[in-house]
Amino acid sequence: MNSTPDVLADQWGRVADDLRISLIDKCNLRCSYCMPEEGMTWLHKDNLLTAEEAIRIADIGVRMLGVKDIRFTGGEPLIRRDLEDIIAGVRRLHPDVSISLTTNAINLDKRVNGLVEAGLTRINVSLDTPHAETFAAMTRRDRFDAVVKGIDAALTAGLHPVKVNAVMLRGVNDDQAAELLDWCLQRGLQLRFIEQMPLDADRNWARENLVSAAEIRAQLSERFHIARNPEPRGSSPAELWDVFAKDGSGDAGTTNDAGEPLGQVGIIASVTESFCSACSRTRITADGHIRSCLFSQEETDLMELLRDGSSDEDIVKRWQGAMWKKPRAYGSNELTLNSADYVQPERTMSAIGG
Secondary structure, eight states: OOSSOOOEEOTTSOEEOEEEEEOOSOOSOOOTTTOOSSOOOOOOGGGSOOHHHHHHHHHHHHHHHOOOEEEEESSOGGGOTTHHHHHHHHHHHOTTSEEEEEEOOTTHHHHHHHHHHHTOOEEEEEOOOSOHHHHHHHHSSOOHHHHHHHHHHHHHTTOOSEEEEEOOBTTTTTTOHHHHHHHHHHHTOEEEEEOOOSOOTTOOOOGGGBOOHHHHHHHHHHHEEEEEOOSOOTTOSSEEEEEEETTSSOSTTOOOTTOOOSEEEEEEOTTTSOOGGGOOEEEEOTTSEEESSTTOSOOEEOHHHHHTTOOHHHHHHHHHHHHHTOOSBTTBSSSOSOOTTOOOOSSOHHHHOO
């Protein structure tokens, strides 16, 4: 055991202290910017990280490599029946580490109390629209009410703030940004808009169809006054904006007499306003591979070491080696997704983990 934690540094001077662990590639929705409607091939259960392996990775990350935040992702992590056991296992080893979850919130109402008791501290819910009809069109499933029920349960369980992640698609929900923000403000939710990334299974992403951060800001400004939050952004992918009512009376019954913001909104400009230079994330896929960059074509096998009796020090060495070779941006040392030679990763977002 190292008495002083080492770090996951790369050759560009960045240090990864934000760990994302995907627990499963399956999902009970079929969001068009992530999965095809049919025909997905899932990882076999034997090829998924076990609960013990996920806990071990998290432990090594915190204890030996300076990880400060752990987020469990998927696919849909709530599909894992042992999710509470995984969170509890990490919490027992590291009482003070931040443990969060990215989920679509389906069935969250039935499990949120157990997750909180296990040690969950924060949650992000994917929801792209305040309308059930649009939700069904985007996810190819009629589960809007189940998601809202899950969000309400998270608020009741005390998981504050509950963050909502939303992707705007051209011609589908791109006219609903301000409406979705109002919907979230009414419920005390923190909304995060995320530019669509070229990680969809249908390979339909096109730069000309992208709803940019600039467009989202412009649309929000038609209904609200937004001002850049003055706090330092650090390595956060989201640029935060304080939201004020234009007429001073607040939107949808929220008052703003003292000039206080109604809330905040974050905008993650993954494509048009690169924040690669401040990236602090390291990812482990559901089958135990290290991905140093979301857009990378390369992965490093960690599962092999987890299952062949290798020591924690062996795992640290391989993990550090993979992160040292992390590309400067977008899976290469180029800084654009518009390059003619850019090749979309074989793995889609659901297989990589968010």
